[in-house]
Structures are given as C-alpha cells and as structure tokens.
Amino acid sequence: MVAFLGLSPFVWLWSVALARGSYGLAVLAWYGTGRLFLEPLHEEPSIVFGRVRIDRVVAALLALCAGGALALVAAASLPAVRLYDNNPAHLWNRLHASLFVRVTADGREYGADRVDPLLWVGSRYLLQGPSHVQAITLLNEFIETHGEQLLRDPLKRGILQRDLWTVFDWLEGSHAPYQQPQLIPEVVRKGVEDLRQPLATVIARLALTPEEIRTLPDNYAATARPNALPPDLFQPDGPWVSVGRPDGPIARHHLRDDGPGKNSVFLVLIRLPGGRDATLKYLDALRSFSGPLWMHDANQDYPNPNLPQFPVGTQVALVRRALLIDSTGRIAPTRLTEQVQLRTHRAISAMTAQEFADAQRIDENMFARAGQDFEEFSLSRAALFGERAGGLLPLAALDRFFLTFSSHGVDFFDMRSGQSSLATQDDPAHAAKLGCKDCHGAPGVYSFNSYVPFRLAGPGFTQAPRLSEISLVDAEQVAVAWKQQRVDWGRLQPLLRGPLKLRDHPGQRQP
Numbered sequence: 001m002v003a004f005l006g007l008s009p010f011v012w013l014w015s016v017a018l019a020r021g022s023y024g025l026a027v028l029a030w031y032g033t034g035r036l037f038l039e040p041l042h043e044e045p046s047i048v049f050g051r052v053r054i055d056r057v058v059a060a061l062l063a064l065c066a067g068g069a070l071a072l073v074a075a076a077s078l079p080a081v082r083l084y085d086n087n088p089a090h091l092w093n094r095l096h097a098s099l100f101v102r103v104t105a106d107g108r109e110y111g112a113d114r115v116d117p118l119l120w121v122g123s124r125y126l127l128q129g130p131s132h133v134q135a136i137t138l139l140n141e142f143i144e145t146h147g148e149q150l151l152r153d154p155l156k157r158g159i160l161q162r163d164l165w166t167v168f169d170w171l172e173g174s175h176a177p178y179q180q181p182q183l184i185p186e187v188v189r190k191g192v193e194d195l196r197q198p199l200a201t202v203i204a205r206l207a208l209t210p211e212e213i214r215t216l217p218d219n220y221a222a223t224a225r226p227n228a229l230p231p232d233l234f235q236p237d238g239p240w241v242s243v244g245r246p247d248g249p250i251a252r253h254h255l256r257d258d259g260p261g262k263n264s265v266f267l268v269l270i271r272l273p274g275g276r277d278a279t280l281k282y283l284d285a286l287r288s289f290s291g292p293l294w295m296h297d298a299n300q301d302y303p304n305p306n307l308p309q310f311p312v313g314t315q316v317a318l319v320r321r322a323l324l325i326d327s328t329g330r331i332a333p334t335r336l337t338e339q340v341q342l343r344t345h346r347a348i349s350a351m352t353a354q355e356f357a358d359a360q361r362i363d364e365n366m367f368a369r370a371g372q373d374f375e376e377f378s379l380s381r382a383a384l385f386g387e388r389a390g391g392l393l394p395l396a397a398l399d400r401f402f403l404t405f406s407s408h409g410v411d412f413f414d415m416r417s418g419q420s421s422l423a424t425q426d427d428p429a430h431a432a433k434l435g436c437k438d439c440h441g442a443p444g445v446y447s448f449n450s451y452v453p454f455r456l457a458g459p460g461f462t463q464a465p466r467l468s469e470i471s472l473v474d475a476e477q478v479a480v481a482w483k484q485q486r487v488d489w490g491r492l493q494p495l496l497r498g499p500l501k502l503r504d505h506p507g508q509r510q511p
Contacts, residue, residue, distance in 0.1 A: 171195055
C-alpha cells in the first residue's frame with residue numbers, strides 16, 4: 001500500500017509530462033515508477049490495493065508500460081522539427097520547436113522555419129502555462145546534459161544562439177495585455193525571471209570564437225543571381241551606396257522596442273540609374289535641401305513637392321544581418337543575411353495633397369498607384385543548412401506571412417476561437433507587400449523613410465537627418481554601439497559572464 005501512496009508523485013509527473021509534451025518528464029516518471037516497485041521486491045513480493053493482492057513484478061510491468069506509453073505520447077506531442085538534425089527528437093530540434101512553432105486550435109503548425117519567432121507584445125506564450133514549463137524544461141535539459149556539445153557546426157551554433165537571443169530580447173521588451181484573460185504584471189515578471197537565466201546560459205554555451213564568427217559564410221553572395229537579388233549590392237565602389245546618418249543607426253523604425261530586429265544590423269543601400277556618382281550627388285542634394293518638409297492647405301498637410309526627387313528606375317534595398325555574441329562576451333557583426341527587401345521605382349508621380357492621401361489608401365489599385373516593384377527574401381534555416389540558394393528564399397516559398405514588425409501587438413494564436421483571422425491563408429508575398437506598401441507607398445523619395453518617414457511621422461517631423469555614404473564596416477559598428485546601450489543588453493550581459501567564464505575553463509563544472 002505504501003508503494004501506491006508513493007506512486008502519486010509519479011502519477012502527477014506523468015500528467016505534467018502529457019500536458020507539457022515533455023519527453024524528459026515522461027521518462028523520469030517512467031524510471032521513478034519502476035524503481036518504486038522493483039527496489040523493495042526482496043522485502044515484500046506482493047502488495048495489497050483495496051482487497052486485491054497484486055504481485056510487485058506485475059505491478060511494476062504495468063506501471064512501466066503505462067509510463068512508457070505516456071513518454072511516447074509526450075514525445076509525439078512535440079511539433080516534428082528537423083532543422084538541426086533529421087531526428088525530431090534531437091534536443092536542438094525540440095528546443096527550437098518549443099520557442100518557434102505555434103499551433104492553432106485545429107492543430108495547424110506555423111513558424112518552424114520563420115526568421116523571427118511568432119511572439120508579439122501581447123503574447124502570453126512562453127510567459128505562462130504549458131509553453132512556459134516546456135521551454136524551461138528543455139533549456140534546463142540543454143544545460144544539464146551539455147547540449148551545446150551535440151553539434152559543433154559553427155553555422156548551426158550561431159543560428160541557434162541568434163534565435164535564443166531574439167527570444168531573450170522579446171522577454172525583456174514591453175508586454176501589453178491585448179487579449180482576455182489579461183496577463184497581470186506579476187505573472188509577466190515571474191515568467192520573464194524564470195526564463196532569463198536559462199536562456200542566457202545556453203546563449204553563452206553556444207558562443208563562437210571571434211575567428212569562427214569571421215569565417216561564417218556570406219549567404220547573400222550564394223543567393224544573389226540575375227533577376228533575383230543584385231549581385232553587386234555590396235561591391236566596393238559599385239553602383240550601390242550604403243546610406244548612414246550621423247546620430248545613430250539607419251532604419252530606426254525597424255529597431256523599435258516592439259519589433260524582432262533588435263539584435264540585427266540594418267543596412268540601407270540606394271542605387272540611381274546613373275550609377276554611383278549620380279547616387280552620391282543625389283545624397284548631396286538631399287543634405288542641401290533647406291526648404292520646409294511639409295506644406296499646408298485648407299484640408300490636409302502633405303510633403304513639400306519641391307524635395308529632390310528620385311529618377312524613375314531608382315532602387316532601394318533594406319538588408320538585415322545577424323549579430324552574435326562571441327566567446328569573449330562581445331557583440332559581433334556577421335555576414336549572415338536574415339532578410340532583404342528590394343523596391344524598384346517604376347513610375348513616380350508628382351506630390352500633391354491628393355497623391356499623399358491616395359498613397360495611404362489600401363485597395364485593389366494600391367500597387368499600381370505606388371509605382372513600385374516590391375520583393376522580399378527571408379532566411380530559411382533548412383535552406384541555409386542544406387546549402388540551397390544561400391538560405392534566402394522569396395516569401396512566396398515560405399510559410400504563411402505573419403506581421404510581427406510594426407504590428408498592433410495582438411497574438412493571433414492566443415485569441416479565442418472565432419476571433420482569429422488565421423483561417424484566411426494569405427499568400428505570404430502578397431501579405432508582405434501590403435505591409436511594405438502601407439509605409440512605403442508614397443511616390444519616390446516620399447517613401448524613403450530613412451530620410452523622412454512622411455507616412456508615419458506627420459507634420460510634427462520637421463528636421464531631416466543628414467544622410468551620407470557610410471561603409472559597411474562603419475554601419476556595423478554603429479549598430480553594435482547602439483545595441484551596447486540597450487536596456488536588454490544591459491540585462492543579458494551580466495547573466496553571460498559566469499557561463500562564459502566556465503566555458504573557457506572546461507575542467508570546471510558549468511552551471
């Protein structure tokens with residue numbers, strides 16, 4: 001009878017394993033149950049449950065079979081991810097699945113190979129409930145079993161660290177209660193605190209040496225080909241000019257607190273049809289413009305039509321590259337390209353109050369009015385690890401599009417049944433273009449938000465930055481310096497020191 005009383009913790013552990021989808025917890029319950037019944041076998045060959053006497057061996061076999069079945073069910077409940085290894089039970093695959101894969105009420109899975117996790121300001125995911133326990137369980141399993149030793153490939157280690165760092169930055173960002181039941185601040189604080197150190201420890205364990213980071217592949221070079229991405233985009237003294245500003249990083253809207261790009265370098269490059277010299281002269285003209293940025297009429301404020309305008313055929317590229325944390329604890333730029341957006345201006349209308357109003361209208365003619373071709377490529381881990389097209393694929397080849405940047409913060413997966421718009425399977429490329437058009441739909445220079453974000457800022461924005469050419473190396477250093485001043489980096493850095501120190505002294509026991 002004592003044995004069955006002692007069984008209750010393992011019954012509870014089995015239930016938790018099923019609820020959390022944890023293979024590790026199920027195995028632990030299985031093992032503990034077996035020992036409970038078999039160890040005292042020499043003292044008491046049978047046990048009494050109620051009025052029924054059961055042989056201990058039979059009871060043990062029944063318990064082990066039940067526990068084994070539960071363990072298999074728990075393992076099967078994890079989304080089958082095969083990014084880091086062909087075996088979905090590989091620890092790295094399971095950890096990635098717990099953080100990136102979101103499941104709808106009807107069982108559809110999204111996000112497995114998405115460049116950013118499906119996490120919003122309003123997400124409850126990872127902060128409480130089964131997803132929270134699952135993430136902590138897998139992070140602790142990684143720490144306790146030295147999961148960093150399972151794979152030595154620098155590319156895979158760098159990508160996993162980059163992903164975990166993105167989740168950490170999301171945790172340290174703002175969390176707003178958009179859906180019912182609302183998360184209370186105490187729950188958010190506890191959820192963040194529970195995950196903070198395990199995430200930081202694994203991030204540190206995965207750190208590459210500075211030399212390993214320098215030798216990571218240039219996946220953009222492997223992707224660029226005629227009629228897809230410009231192969232001369234980063235060519236020194238080529239037709240494309242990298243644009244910077246004197247007061248910090250470019251593309252500031254992409255570095256917002258509620259966005260996923262806070263551990264990335266954003267590069268803005270522009271190319272006029274006349275080549276490099278024409279592009280540099282155009283930047284000079286923008287810097288020299290001294291007129292007002294806004295005009296006012298009786299009905300509406302609109303941008304000054306006398307701004308130096310792009311010529312037709314001008315191209316603008318936004319490139320996002322990964323930052324990593326090296327084995328010395330420093331932030332390091334890489335050549336790993338995460339996303340590329342390319343806009344080509346095929347037609348440019350004169351700016352008027354009506355034109356500005358039309359640029360903000362969303363209907364079936366929106367793309368024709370914009371006069372631009374929109375293209376976007378995003379990182380696929382499967383393609384990157386498989387050495388296919390450098391890992392950058394057009395959005396049409398990827399999963400359903402979800403807007404996590406510049407969104408309203410609503411987590412569609414947390415919404416109650418019937419409220420979510422997930423039933424509409426938008427073409428990912430079309431959905432992405434809708435988002436681009438919303439901020440970049442005005443003609444020519446008026447959609448160049450690195451200069452003035454007319455659509456977003458409004459007439460209160462009266463001082464344009466003095467844009468000029470910047471080298472890629474300098475742009476990377478500006479991004480690193482900006483990140484070093486961030487609150488999220490200030491919180492992560494001290495958590496890395498202990499694990500990094502022990503990493504450099506393998507004879508010591510790691511936390």
